[in-house]
Amino acid sequence: LLLVRRGFETVAGGAFMYLDDETAEIKRVWTSSNHRRQGLSRTIMAALEEEIAARGYRRIYLTTGPRQPEARNLYLALGYTPLFDVDGDFEAIGKLAFEKEIVPQNPGVEVRGLRNRVLAWRQRRIIKKSFRWREYPEVRLRDLAGKTTA
Structure with missing residues (x-):
């Protein structure tokens, strides 16, 4: 969860959550x-994307x-x-x-450090034990002809 505050007023925010082992879902921007x-x-989006990448996710x-x-x-x-x-x-x-692949060609996004990978692994383990998540959508990265591109 990320909040932007000015003085005592919250002016913007956003969050992300685990969707599957490679995917984080951005919520409520x-x-x-x-x-x-x-x-x-x-x-907010830049900060969320950076944290998602730091935790080892490959897709948003x-x-x-x-x-x-x-x-x-x-x-x-x-x-x-x-x-x-x-x-x-x-x-x-x-x-x-929408979907975005996190790859080295996306500027400013890189997976950093063992500590962040461990934090992501712990987060995914706890969430799997605690919650039931909806299935990831079957249709991904489709071109207008309907052919899967990735």
Whole structure:
């Protein structure tokens, strides 16, 4: 969980959670309406991506709603691959899913240190014992022709 505070006011935040051994899911990225257009969402996403990579995950998954064009555009600008038809009717699609592979070509992302790998392993072990997670979506990284690309 990451929160951005100014004084005693929380102005932005985001979180991630374990989805599977290689995938983290980013959840609840938001910015206060009074603090938008200041780059806070990009800052939060960069910090979350860095921590996800440091814990040894290789993939990031996230969703947004059909009535959030700013979020959709942000994720596209940050290099996330849409797992839906970008020319389709977003209301009919419902949740708009995105995915991003963490590879060395993505600047600023690298897996660091044994300590972070151990922390990630512990987190995954505890979560597996404590919670039931929904299955990872079967459809990933599809091109417009419907052929799997990765």
